[in-house]
Amino acid sequence: MQKLQRLRAKAGATAGLMLLSGLGLGLGIATAAPAAAYAGWCNDGYASNVKTISSVTYTAYLPGYNGNADCYMNPGAESKSVAMLQRSLNVCYGRSLDVDGIFGNATKNALIYAQGKENISADGGYGTQSRKNLKWEYTRGGSFRCVRL
Structure with missing residues (x-):
């Protein structure tokens, strides 16, 4: 009987924690950020990033959503942004x-x-973590460098 009561108590506590977590209330339980945190699906727009390396200025063209680099892509996407990712994967990796x-x-x-x-x-999905941690092709004229943002 005590075993059944302990199981019920654990189940109730787990359900309660899940409810609180879903509501975003305390207890240090992390929940995933919603997809709405992104500007949108990476489309034919792009965002550029400029870096000076050894006193030479290079530019990287990153996937973007209407000029905002904070976008996401997954299998099934078709756009110039995907092509930008593909080129950097070829050149840098x-x-x-x-x-x-x-x-x-x-x-x-x-x-x-x-x-x-x-x-x-x-x-295999592209989002903020990939954008910030992958190496990107930075170009200037005919030369390039692969560096992180």
């Missing part, structure tokens, strides 16, 4: 993707490879 702007299995696998190299969540 030695992948051999067709730069066609289609986020298919090959792009997902290349992204998983790069995410693993950078010790971040290797889920």
